[in-house]
Amino acid sequence: MFEVTWEGPVAVVEFSHGKANEMGTAQLEALEALCEELVERSARALVTWSRKVSRRGTPIFVAGADVLERRGWSEARVEEHVGYQREVLGRVRALPLFHVTLVHGVALGWGTEFLITADYRLATPTASFALPETGLGIVPGAGGTTELWTLIGVPQAMRMGMTGERLDAAEALRIGLVQEVTPDVDAGLERARELSRGVARRSPTSIAAFKAALLGSVGQPRPRRQELEARAYAHCLQQGDAAVGRQHFKAILAGEQAPWGERRLMD
Template identity: 30%
Template sequence: NRPEAMNSLNTATITELSATIDELEKQPDVKVIIITGTGDRAFIAGGDIALLRTFTPIQARDLSIVVGKLFQQIETSPCVVIAAINGYALGGGCELALACDLRLAAEHAQLGQPEVNLGIIPGWGGTQRLSRLIGSSRAKELMFTGERVTAQRALEIGLIDHVYPDDQLLNYTQTLAQTIASKPQTAIQMIKTAVNNGMAMDKEKAIQYEADLFGLCFTTADQKEGMDAFFEKRPAVWKDE
């Protein structure tokens, strides 16, 4: 919520965002979190360069660790987190979007990792999450050149999931959020856990991990309700337990 600064991230906004996510996660009726930028120009235009240019090496590393914890909080949240990219998502803004579960963008949005143009590298998870999402070669090209890509190109390379007309982005995002929120959250959370944790394992271990979580599903009330409802030809009434 810093439209005058293109919603760039500084220490105050990082702290505020982390606290907001903490608070939302404590509310049992909150199942999906949507992150978007204030105004129509930027989702998050990156880190606050005016602040960063004053940093010592130790300060830069320490901020990277702090931001890394925020993005890890987003990535591992029990809620599904959707980035509604309503404008520029550059540098740290793109890195925040990468930490979200899903990324939807307005047609005029632009994404990129332009840190090389400042003589630095993406330091808030970008070198790792971007490579895992779109492949190392395409990720390197984006980071080597520092070029921005349009929303349509981002969709083509798998950087985002959907593109919508600018004035319809939030409506479509909310519709998707409502669809996800209507599902049994025990299963949703296990899906998120299986995918996220499995990505850090070799395939054999990841498949075994999936089997373990599949078995755990059969300890839940939602598994019984879902299968009973299927055979009784009625809508399931989820208990999220």
């Protein structure tokens, strides 16, 4: 379904299926299985990308959900399926690792919503983003309505969701939908690998605690945010990673790998 390559503790996942990397039930099930594998194998980082090109030569990241599979479905079944989409993408977002995605080509609807699952987002100059759903009588149902604004702010989320306007890579960079634009797909993939290798050298327990506390703090009042940070810090102390960092401080500064051990998650 997806092409998964392991580079040490880094999983590189290439979308290359169907005509346009459309996401349907089979792909959601594959993503769910991938989440389980990433946790079981204690992956430190995840890179998602695509080099797919249409018959007309247009690069495609993900051209949306697989709406053709819904022919003959009842409205109740469609609603259940979209809820499943939301659930799976929520699992990807919460993975205790660093997720960087590279958008090369068209990212429509679900393809734009997938960016919400990433911790860092790259794009090539060919990338384009849009939420066409309100023009089809629905709303974005996999995070585009209620989560995208946390990345780009309410006015820009309103713009994307209500006008359906397609954004190019430069505009996506300007509004914060992506963090970097790379010259081409190969340069983007190397940049994603570079970031992931850097994460993989750090304490997996600390990385997971940092991400959990940061995501958990979104929208919370200051006392709750401080509580989450204190819990994450205490967890690193209690699990012994702070001691490892102190013991191997000079070696870490010299670029050597510290013996961090297995990832241990907060309760």
